[in-house]
Amino acid sequence: MRFVTFEKSDGTVRxxxxxxxxxxxDLNEATNGRLPEKLIDFLEQSEENLKIAAQLLQHTLGDRGVYPLNDIRLIAPLPVPKSFRDFYAFEQHVKSARENRGLKMIPEWYEIPVFYFSNHLAIKGPEDKISKPVGSNMLDYELEVACVIGKQGKNIRADEAEEYxxxxxxxxxxxxxDFQRQEMKVGLGPAKGKDFATSIGPWILTKDELENLKSGKGFDITMKAKVNGVLLSEGNMKDIYYSFGEMLERASAGVTLYPGEIIGSGTVGTGCILxxxxxxxxxxxxGDEVVFExxxxxVLKNWIIND
Incomplete structure (x- = not known):
């Protein structure tokens, strides 16, 4: 199933x-209020709510709460997640990005999956405009996959992480x-290099839809990025070094993960200008158009604008 958040013509968001x-x-309208208006609330009881939502798959135009895609506007599927952690899980990206800066690979990278927290209040969606940060002359994209937590858990083992x-x-x-490089020389960051925007969407695909594509520690799915129609980045999620299970094990060590948190994979090989x-x-x-597929x-499309 593909879950979205959308705005109706009257401005209501569902x-x-x-x-x-x-x-x-509209999950709330079609079920006469049995399902919540917001996806963040849906995730609180995701297992029960998925069963109810599955009953709606046979609905057609004319049924209660059903809208043509052209009559609504998709926004970020989870506009305000509870948190956003981003990992660094593709070896090719780490190696290449460091080589381009004249740096050797970090041996410790192979010991644990590492992450940072970014701004969960600056989430953008499909077709949104992204303001170029004032003072920055090195704006970049990063092509990633994210997972959304649907069940509370602490000290989650990698081999049981999928149920979460x-x-x-x-x-x-x-x-x-440029902000990122300057800040991290001090030993902290990359906060100001990242906190202005993160795009997700256009939908959240339930995990069962990728089950038959499992390969290695990831999924056999092609990842592409185009800028102004030119293909710049192309990789495959199956090349990931750390699985999402390993990422969740690390993130939940001594810490509770809650429904509605987002975990990013880090950038696929070739997946950024850096x-x-x-x-x-x-x-x-x-003026640049950036399209991920x-x-x-x-497909997730955004445009760069001046702030």
Missing amino acids: SGLMLATELVI IFGYCILNDWSAR ELGTEVHCWLQP IDRLG
């Missing part, structure tokens, strides 16, 4: 279920590389 026929179901995952979506971890090098493409500028997870 959680929804997208059908293959380009229809979107609700689903997956595309994630673009926008980065101001890694490709500015001889391949210059840093992002106002990942098998089964859809």
